[in-house]
Amino acid sequence: MQNNIILVGLMGAGKSTIGRHLARRLNLTFYDSDKVVEERTGVSIPTIFAVEGEAGFREREEQVIAELTALPNTLIATGGGSVLRDINREHIKAGGTVIYLRASAEQLFQRIRHDKTRPLMQTANPMQTLRDLLKAREPLYMEVADLIMPTGKQKVNVILRDIHAKL
Numbered sequence: 001m002q003n004n005i006i007l008v009g010l011m012g013a014g015k016s017t018i019g020r021h022l023a024r025r026l027n028l029t030f031y032d033s034d035k036v037v038e039e040r041t042g043v044s045i046p047t048i049f050a051v052e053g054e055a056g057f058r059e060r061e062e063q064v065i066a067e068l069t070a071l072p073n074t075l076i077a078t079g080g081g082s083v084l085r086d087i088n089r090e091h092i093k094a095g096g097t098v099i100y101l102r103a104s105a106e107q108l109f110q111r112i113r114h115d116k117t118r119p120l121m122q123t124a125n126p127m128q129t130l131r132d133l134l135k136a137r138e139p140l141y142m143e144v145a146d147l148i149m150p151t152g153k154q155k156v157n158v159i160l161r162d163i164h165a166k167l
């Protein structure tokens with residue numbers, strides 16, 4: 001799907017916000033894989049994690065990633081852990097131009113520290129959790145990325161302009 005765009009990166013990197021704006025600019029249909037999972041189940045992600053565990057969520061996520069990456073003219077904001085499964089990475093790579101929205105653990109933490117909607121952040125030391133997730137996942141984001149965009153300090157408009165210039 002050549003003109004599709006897929007955003008990957010950790011929680012708080014700005015995938016949903018940037019994705020929505022970029023989709024409008026490029027006239028693509030915007031999908032957020034987390035939102036699609038929630039719409040299909042009729043419950044929130046924390047509820048899915050509570051009832052089915054992370055494994056249950058990953059099954060649902062895999063199904064949604066497979067379907068969304070097969071659609072034409074789309075911009076997909078993926079959940080931060082979608083790169084964990086080999087099959088998802090294959091679908092993401094084949095699905096279009098992949099942009100890794102990259103920020104440091106400290107920058108991500110500033111954005112999501114008050115957010116209660118991310119079950120993986122409900123730990124005794126969320127900052128350390130983010131560092132660990134970033135360390136484990138950075139190679140996977142790099143593996144699928146066609147383009148790497150820093151999103152730590154920049155304003156949304158600047159990021160959008162930079163992405164647009166590089167596409």
Ligand code: S3P
Pocket residue numbers: 009010011012015034045078079080081082117118119120
């Ligand atoms: C997750 C990230 C979340 C959501 C779920 C698990 C992760 O998406 O899919 O809470 O494993 O990093 P966002 O990256 O959109 O927050």
